[in-house]
Amino acid sequence: MAKPQQHAFYRDWIGANDLIPFTIAIKETDLLIFADKPLTEEAEKAVLQYRHQLEAYIQKNPEFLNSLIPLSEDEFAPSIIKEMMRAAMMAQVGPMASVAGAVAEKVGTYLLDYTRQIVVENGGDIFLHISNEITIGVYAGNSPLSNKLGLKITSFHRPLGVCTSSGTVGHSISFGKSDAVTVIADSASLADATATAVGNRVKGRKDIARGLQYAQTINGIMGTLIIVDDTFGAWGNIDIVS
Secondary structure, three states, X not given: OOOOOOOOHXXXXXXXXXXXXXXXEEOOEEEEEEEOOOXXXXXXXXXXXXXXXXXXXXXXXXXXXXXXXXOOOOOOOOHHHHHHHHHXXXXXXXXXXXXXXXXXXXXXXHHOOOOOOEEEEEOOEEEEEOOOOEEEEOOOOOOOOOOXXXXXXXXXXXXXXXXXXXXXXXXXXXXOOOOEEEEEEOOXXXXXXXXXXXXXXXXXXXXXXXXXXXXXXXXXXXXXXXXXXXXXXXXXXXXXXX
C-alpha cells in the first residue's frame, strides 16, 4: 500500500461543491471522502474491514505484495483480493498496482448504503457514484500542464474509477517517465491497474500514442489522458476542460 503524500494538494482540485467532505486516516490509508452527509464512523469501519482482509491475505501469501506480474486467481480469497487479481490480469501488472483504486471502490460501495452520492479519493485514485457534474483536476508534477487540465464527470459516468499513475510523482513503482496517466473505467481497481500498465509503456512524448493504444485493448476502459512534459494525448469518452 502506497504511503500518503505529505501534502495532497491535488485534493483541492476535486470540484464537488454539493457534497460534504471529510477525511479518514488509518495507518497508510488516507482517504478524502465526499458524501451527502458526514459518515466518519461508517467509513472507518469499512477501511478497517478491507485493510484487515488485505493484511491477512498478504501475511499468508507474501507474493501478492511483491509480484510485478499477474497472479492466478484464488477462489477462496476475499472479494477485494479477487478484484485486484482480475484487474491485474486484465492490465498485465502485479496485483498491488490496483490497491489504491480497490480500497477506494470498496469503501465507496460500502458507504452507498448510507448516502446517495459518494466520491472517495485515495492517493490520487478516485471512486465515484454521483448524480451531479463534478470536475477533477489532473496533477502532473512539474509539467507545465499540471493543474491546467481537468476531467469533467457527468451523471452519465457512474459508478466509475478515475485513477492516475505517474513516473515522476509519488512513491508508487513505475517503469515509465510520464508526468500523469489518468484512466477512467467502470471499475476503480481496473482504472488503477491500467494507469500503471499504460504508464510503464510511456518513456517520453513519442510513447503517448503507444500508451493510448494499449489502453484501448483493455475491456472496461472508457478513456485515457497521458501527460508528458508540455504534451498530452487523450482517447475515449472523456471531457477535458481547462
